[in-house]
Amino acid sequence: MRLELTPRLDPSPLARVLAPIAAFMVAFVLAGGVVWLLGRSPLAALQVYVIGPLSDPWALQELVVKATPLALIALGLSYCFRANLWNIGAEGQYVMGAVLGGWLALATHGTDAGPWVWPAMLLLGVLGGALYGLLPAMLRVRFGVSEILVSLMLVYVAQLTLDYLVRGPWRDPKGFNFPQSVTFDPAATLPLLGAGRIHLGAVFAVLAVLATAFVLGRTLFGYRLRVTGEAPRAARFGGFDSGATTLAVFAISGGLAGLAGIVEVSGQIGQLQPTISPGYGFTAITVAFLGRLHPFGILAASLAVGLTFIGGESAQILLKLPLDLTTAFQGLLLLCVLCADALVSYRLRLVRRGGGS
Amino acid sequence: MTHRLLGLAAALALALGVGPASAQQKLKVGFIYVGPVGDHGWSYQHDQGRKAIERELGARVETTFVESVPEADSERAIEGLARTGHGLIFTTSFGFMEPTLRVARRYPNVKFEHATGIKRAANVATYAAKFHEGRYIIGQIAGKMTKTGIIGYVGAFPIPEVVAGINSYFLGAQSVNPNVKIKVVWVNSWYDPAKEADAAKALLDQGVDVLAQHTDSPAPLQQAEARGKLGFGQASDMERFAPKAQLTAIVDDWSGYYVQRAKAVLDGTWKSEDTWGGLASGMVKMAPYKNMPDDVKKLAEETEAAIKAGRLNPFKCPVFKQDGSEVECKGNGALSDEQVLGMNFYVKGIDDRLPQ
């Protein structure tokens, strides 16, 4: 017996929506098995991971804070992935956005520069991410070098650059030599929404979702993107320049990652440190796939993945379940989502040996 | 494998068995670790302190830890502990400073203890250990034991705590061996066993025969063992990883401090203060002196006793910088605590450039 795949000619739209949800449930069942193996009640874990955070205003607020950078980066990645370009270096673009934007915060530190500082920082953040994202794109267009590896290698380079800056030239002179910059002035800090920890970045994430939906649905560029992704050769015959598309999607993707970086630094952390991301750039890849590269899907997925982080911490605190369980679950979830995706596109049949070709 | 897993599960279930029903009267003590509890080094030793609280205070306390918390994203984890009824929270890495202070402002009734920090508040105390005291002792041992006259140091990051450790190590070596040379390699990580091993090999290849480290895994010490050279354990007693190579180890012992602070909260006598404990307070301990001749062992024990009694300070004045200029003596016959905590220069005789 063996498995055989046949493409579905018209995958049902309902199945497309239900697939990620089904994948989520399968991943939960599998993770529940592991929890059971560890000698805990899977139901208690479900309560702590999902129901607890969702029924607690504080956790919901933290969820929005956590989902903001994930959504911004994943939206950018969706442009690349739709064009069949694999930018896996969003982490580096995030860092470079934070570096360029953070530079302005440090340059204006201690001066009475007005409230124009943080908007300018955001612009520089977008610019920094976009320029850094263009590097692998240009190498690909000009030299045919794999964008996957170049973007990944550049992550390390970006992290080391930030590391060098905060340990060297940008170190807080009064900070006992510890590797961190001065804390940003109020003019360089992103305004908060209300009394909690949610900052303006959440608004940008929502705006980015709407903008992406508009671009993909209503513009020629969005149409071109979908065509390039589905049939690169057709796009070439159609007169589209795939080189220009490559540059464009990497610039957008890098720009949004850079925005996420500067938003996180000026809204959340409040200073530059050697590490400013717990791997958002990589987790966002999960988010992009989980959201099926659709803007509203990504918004939902960023909240869902954010929930696994918040729930994972509650599980450590309340159930003393190890952090590795959360990591394993995230990997499993992504795998399930991709398999579910494939099952929507293909019909799976068991064939007896000798049957088929 | 299954057997192991079940054993683990049973142990965990037992730990959970202390029912939450009586939680109201109990003090819940929370810990935030920067690394995994299994790092054998920094976080592992803090977790030993947590276990000591459970052991000593038994039914009066309940402890929780959150491990591998990224410093840039730690505020939520800290607040997560604060809002689940934890009355005392230890945040055990320098990078948790600003988040700890921010959460502390929102939870004035919760007591916070921030390790290696420099900022306090009414409900935030700070504590650290004078590891450089131990490093002076191992420096003397290294100075005595080296045959090539070159001793080595695997450093994590060139921050003051590590730089002070290197200086103290070198001053100790120089005090018994005026011609000794030191080589330093930075791995830019607190914890990357393979890279630490590579760094150790690089040092050994360059003629180093006694190796000290300020990174958290036993890998450098193991390399010394494999090459038949000598070394020192870091943070915990690493003898089982290198029985023939480990001369001694500088052991971080947080148990006494943690138990004392938890008791203070229970008794209502907790105050925000800065504690900088060394050999005398037992926060820094030396593992048994082994693999060395009796005269070296005697020297080490005498130095340890002298430091404990306050007769010897590794940074006693005069201290000279690399260019030969004398460092202003702001303490009482030695450099002040602030000068040590902010140390950003190598002492005279270290033939290397401090990365800036």
Place this chain on the structure above:
Amino acid sequence: MTAFEAILLTIVTASTPLLIAAMGELVAERSGVLNLGVEGMMAMGAACGFAAAVTFDSTIIGIAVGVLAGTAMAGLFALAVLGLAANQVGSGLALTIFGLGLSGLIGAPFVGARRDPVSPLAIPGLTDLPGVGRLMFGQDAFVYFSLALTVAVALFLGRSRSGLTLRAIGENHASAHALGLPVLRTRLLALLFGGACAGLAGVYLSLIYTRFWSPGMTAGRGWIALALVVFAAWRPAYALIGAYLFGTATVLQLHAQAGQIGLPAQLLSAAPYVATILALVLLSLGRGRAIGAPGSLGQPFVPER
């Protein structure tokens, strides 16, 4: 042993796990499958291998279990990308995340355990030869195995009939399928081989290199192995050179410090990554557009009927 010999020895041991993992991935990619899960498979190999070696007090069993763990992870990946034609980039990434997490769960009870060193090979007479003795005849068995593996892979891909089949499938799976070549079966075997190699590289880290297990101890070496495959333009001989260059760069960076060259440590740490990017560009300049990437790399294959 002179300092120079000692440095060479260090370089060889630092390069070996990279070479083994890269060789496995190279075969998988030549068959047309991009597996970004090398890091996860290595982590599982390191954790499971160490756990088994401690439990049964046997290095051999440890190595076998590590290899099996890597292979099993590759099997999971194959199920997704071959069985269901799921996206390869995403699935590989998922495999890495999953492997890092699961290896942490499996290894946790073994934190603090240690193994005795495995003694290096000693051939009487030869090992004590001045100059090259230690270097050529005093390494641990893994080093020799990794070199033999490189030769074997090179011969297999270049000279054997099955190697030709594998390459044909990687170049163009549609026409290979039309010719009646077993696309999915070949890719499955190539993936499993890649997983076995990654598992072996992982075991090398936990049983030989450091001799203890710790969470996240692979520290990005799986990603470097992936980069090496591209760097090598999918050729085993170049992968050997690449692995040793990378090993040399990481080791010499530490030596440059101990030898007191006043450069920022970060610059030296970044050098291998920048060098890889430059090498990719130079390779493409030297050879025009196509830098030897298998034509069907990364594309799902669904046989048409």
